[in-house]
Amino acid sequence: MRLDRHGGHETPRRTRAGSARRVTGAALAAFLGAAVLAPAAPAAADSPLRDHAAQQGFEIGAALASDHLQNDSQYADLAGSEFNAATPENSMKWESTEPSRGQFDFGNADTFMDFAQQNDQKVRGHTLVWHSQLPSWVENGNFSQSELRSVMENHIDEVAGRYAGDIAYWDVANEIFMGDGSWRNSVFYDTLGPDFVADALRMTAEADPNAELWLNDYSIDGINAKSDAYYNLIQDLQSQGVPIDGIGLQAHLINGQVPGDLQQNIQRFADLGIEVAITELDVRIDMPADQSDLEQQAQDYRTVMDACGAVDGCVAVTVWGVSDQYSWVPDTFDGQGAPLLFDDNYQRKPAYDAVHEALGGSTGGEDPGDEDPGDEDPPPSSGPCDVSYSVANEWGSGFTGQITVTNDGGSALNGWDLEFDFPGGQQITNGWSADWSQSGSTVTASNTDWNGSLPAGESVSIGFNADHSGSSAEPDSFTLNGESCSVS
Structure with missing residues (x-):
């Protein structure tokens, strides 16, 4: 004792009794x-x-x-x-x-x-x-x-x-x-x-x-x-x-x-x-x-x-x-x-x-102790969506890409599809925070179950790994649910 x-x-x-089973994972x-x-x-x-x-x-x-x-x-x-x-x-x-x-x-x-x-x-x-x-x-x-x-x-x-x-x-x-x-x-x-x-x-x-x-x-x-x-x-x-x-x-x-x-x-x-x-x-x-x-x-x-x-x-x-x-x-x-x-x-x-x-939150939040800034209107934009694209890491013939999509429209999106074309023959090998597919040079990223709702003024970030044969050039245009986005 x-x-x-x-x-x-x-x-x-x-x-541990001999007949007991280990409890792992979901159990x-x-x-x-x-x-x-x-x-x-x-x-x-x-x-x-x-x-x-x-x-x-x-x-x-x-x-x-x-x-x-x-x-x-x-x-x-x-x-x-x-x-x-x-x-x-x-x-x-x-x-x-x-x-x-x-x-x-x-x-x-x-x-x-x-x-x-x-x-x-x-x-x-x-x-x-x-x-x-x-x-x-x-x-x-x-x-x-x-x-x-x-x-x-x-x-x-x-x-x-x-x-x-x-x-x-x-x-x-x-x-x-x-x-x-x-x-x-x-x-x-x-x-x-x-x-x-x-x-x-x-x-x-x-x-x-x-x-x-x-x-x-x-x-x-x-x-x-x-x-x-x-x-x-x-x-x-x-x-x-x-x-x-x-x-x-x-x-x-x-x-x-x-x-x-x-x-x-x-x-x-x-x-x-x-x-x-x-x-x-x-x-x-x-x-x-x-x-x-x-x-x-x-x-x-x-x-x-x-x-x-x-x-x-x-x-x-x-x-x-x-x-x-x-x-x-x-x-x-x-x-x-x-x-x-x-x-x-x-x-x-x-x-x-x-x-x-x-984890699904916003960026640029207040430091602990800051006052609540209150509700503010999103800044004006040139279109219903804005896309930021960057290459996070490169190695040999591969790289990691990151994309942030902002809903600049006036209402929430309940489901979204982002589409763009790779200019250099890149091929997606795997991705996260979206369902990814590719046909030729055209890539489509669709929402998952947990991030399909995108309120006005809010952003979602997604990423992928891809292979290339000499070029990881960035896409120059994107569409969200068929509408052209501005690129920042």
Whole structure:
């Protein structure tokens, strides 16, 4: 028996019966309370990120630090109002929860959990088995195989068992491969070999039967040797019957360097029958950052959001922090910083607007605390619609295109078709936020179920990947429901 985390009463250890089935995907959402992720009432254009995410059955999360939640009211206010999911930044790591063998400290982890529950946030438990931020008694323990396995099992049982039923996803094993796809040396790998991953997954399934079990790492956002290693490992785990539900792509990115094959990488993992999430997104900039840097950063955030949104199995995007002032980046990458959605003074950056728009909101919303500007008439335009077209990324013979369509007519559109011609023989390979088709050079993008209503003065953004043979020249004319649009 153990005390529950509020100290009020004792609760028995939760074990997984042999006949119990794992609850994953849609069943997990139902178990945890479908209201959290079920489509919500339409959100106002300037609503917080979480309102638009909930409307689409999506999670927009942030890594949260317990000390800032307790000591910085602006931080806590934004953390609760903007995000419908949360990850503990450090408070559930081994050095924090079990600093001495068998002696557990859950003070900061409980503070985080209380905040998340008070704000109806889905929780990603982070992390149970990791080579870093280990107390010295684990890292330098010189354990036998059986002793280390017992140490690992006891730690997982205590931490995952304490929060059983309150965690949606556990990052069970974190950062287990090197950049070339080889196993990372750690006390776990060096003592137990590669089987430590399967062992940890099975142990977590016993301790918290209803949580999804995930692996998580950095620099696996694109298709490369490291992400290939995870792809092969997951197939191997599945063949052994080891419980594995998802893969987290951390996406600690450099400004202007989003992998061109991010969406394809997400798709191939989803095709294995698991879920995928962007789990630690930030985009670091060479400092000092100017406006063009911030605009590029916004474009990168939008590209990541759109890539995840284009794949049915991509369930969430989590940013690694709330405000630039508390980011880990400047202390780790000399001369780089400003990686998040809010600046040092909690003002929204262009990156915030990009994420907001990707989730279905408007751009250029007011900063927190600004007065309501009231209803204003849309600016006059030269036609019933306006189109902005841009190329976000280019690689080899491919590129990513982004289109924003504004309804400048006098009434709402209930369904829309955008049509244009590629001038250089480009061919759409896949797209998102619209149903895409192409006949010869003519491309048609039609609304999806969730964005068919386009009020007067409002915009919708869509995107695609395409191949070209020497030219990615931009279309020079567009029609919306058969009427010519102005091009900005």
